[in-house]
Amino acid sequence: MAVCGCKPAGAVVELSKEGSSDDALEVAALPADGPKLVALRAGTPVLARPQAGARKLGELYPGASVVRSSEPYGRAGCSGGWYAIRPRGFVCAGDGATLNTDVLALLPALPDTSRPLPYRYGRARTQGAPAYFGVPSREELQRAEPDLDRHLERVQRSDAQLGASANDVPLDARGVSSGPPVLLPRGDGIGEDGRRTEAGYFLFPIADAIAPLPPVAALGIDIGGKDGARVDLRAALKTVALRKGSGVAITRTFTAGATDGRRFGVTPEGRLVPTDRLQAALGSPWHGLDVEKHGLPVAFVHRHDVHTWSLGRGKATANDEELERRTGVPLTGRFRTVDGVRFEEARDGFWLRAQDLVVVVRRTKLPDFAKGAQRWLDVSLVNQTLTAYEGQKPIYATLISSGRDQLRDPESTASTARGTFRVRSKHVTRNVDPREVADSFDVTDAPWVMALAPDQAITGMYWGAGVGEAQGFHDIALTPIDARRIFLWAEPELPEGWHAVYSNGEEGTLVHVRP
Known part of the structure; x- marks a missing residue:
């Protein structure tokens, strides 16, 4: 295998004096059937260059088996040698990874990323x-x-x-x-x-x-x-x-x-x-609504014992049908007021009282970056909702659980910070700060985590189903199905076999957190 400078596969790479540890070193594509490297430790780093201190591109977890180069790209700071892996980056063969694939049967099984709960x-x-x-x-x-x-x-x-x-x-x-x-x-x-x-x-x-x-x-x-x-x-x-x-x-x-x-x-x-x-x-089977085809508005029932209604001749009549709390309801956008009570019309023909709903409407004013195919998330802390957009087209809408102090100062309270962030990294699983659960227990390996800031992330929640209520610390929690849906859609894309991927600062999906 050769690097872009046509050096032989086993040669030590001479790093350009103009380059930095943040610059990725490009290598020729590795064949899919090449030899493998096996990760032994959680958080085994994938680096942009074959040298300690280089920019982190991602992480591997124990049991991960990834295609590697046949020879190392130098051994500086790594006695076992730095190996290129698919699709990019370098891993040190040492205490965090091995070339001995016989150990795979003795390591933990990998997460199943095809399902909402990977474990x-x-x-x-x-x-x-x-x-x-x-x-x-x-x-x-x-x-x-x-x-x-x-x-x-x-x-x-x-x-x-x-x-x-x-x-x-x-x-x-x-x-x-x-x-x-x-x-x-x-x-x-x-x-x-x-x-x-x-x-x-x-x-x-x-x-x-x-x-x-x-x-x-x-x-x-x-x-x-x-x-x-x-x-x-x-x-x-x-x-x-x-x-x-x-x-x-x-x-x-x-x-x-x-x-x-x-x-x-x-x-x-x-x-x-x-x-x-x-x-x-078991993780909640609840999930949000696919609005890619039908668009907004949609509503989520936020109370118990909510009836559907029939309207006629200025009179509202409660039907026998009841909707469970958090039921998602596509709306027509039409509303009527009867005896001072506002009703929203469902696309299925019944009516619901507006006071029983959280409604996600198509916004009349969007951020300047909402153009073309730009992927971004619109998070409302007041409504406890998240809507995924591609440009100005809504794709998915659901309920969240944000910091329990909602609109107070996140520096001194359990509030989610407001502003526009980029997804800095994505993790198939990651441990959760105990403060997210009021320090009442510990949570390891929460699924589908997307870090936005050092102490704020979008996180899949397997330990409860309390979406629609602000009850966390700084994170934005989703049910596992919703968390995986957004994780797969958001950028950067997670390479096969990796446990985490880091953004280069420009490619991460935008997340707009507002009141």
Whole structure:
């Protein structure tokens, strides 16, 4: 393989004196069937140039396998060598990545980006639920779980039936819902009888795989300390005690004979959590409205026990039909006032009281950048809505949950900052600041995160369904289906196999946050 300057594949690249670590080094395209590099650590960086300190283009997660160059592009600051990867960038073969593809079977499974929930998620059902580093011994179990016998007895008596998940909703190629949720046999935790249970939720198609080896430490990769001695990462990474309600992603599960056949879930970072300590977090199947064909206005019901109405001869009559809270309703744009009450007409012919709705209308004045095919998001903090646009054409409309102090000063309160931002980076999953959930529990690997500023992002929410209400800290939360829809549509595009991609400062989709 050659660089653009026609240097041989194994040669050290001479960096131009005029170039900087921010400038991307272009290389010839790599063949799709080339040799692979495997990521071992969460956040393994993909850099613009084969040198430490270069601009970050993206990140890989444990288990990611990406095509690499056959030879390294130098070894400065990386003893294993800097390898070019598809479709761009360089990764250091060292403690964060390896050329040994045999380790793939021992690493956490990759996220399934074809579905709203890229992993199966659980929430700690007890305070202090353990996340082990490696299969625990009986002594470790006793130390971390002194109540284990009583806990297992309680769990065995419970086999609750579960409802619909975000992953049960059929989606088209754009990520837009094409129908109501359907529980199909062999779906996540669904048996042949069509029932989903707590006991079955953490059973995978290949449920009893071998126990994973802890990334890096167990792979025989030498990590030197200050004195040159090997660092014992097993000792450094102790068992973590989870707060009750804390959310974790599970990539696969296995049973451990040393623990009497107890089942453990493997997190994306390789920790092991007993599945009997987890409650299934299914993710809300709720989603917004596709307005690409029909346009605006649309409405979302924001109250309980809302009736449809019939209007005639100056009289409004409530129908028997009721709409659930957050139901999306396409509107005609026509309205009538009866006895001082404003009614909005639905495209299906019924009427709804305006006081029961949040209405997303076509804006009469758009930002100056809303031209051509420019993709941008219009976020209203007062209405708790998000509308995706291409130029002046609305594409998708939905409800959000923003900072709970809404229009107060974001510097000193739990308010989402207003202004126009660019998407700085996109992450298939990323941990959430505990302040987003009032510091009541911890949230790891929230899906479909788009960072707008150092402490503000658009985030998929698997731990609740409270969209339409301002209840977060600084982030803008969406349900998983909506978060994935917007993530796939927004720029920059995430390369195949990458876990995160960073904008170059000019390509990120614009996000306009207003009152």
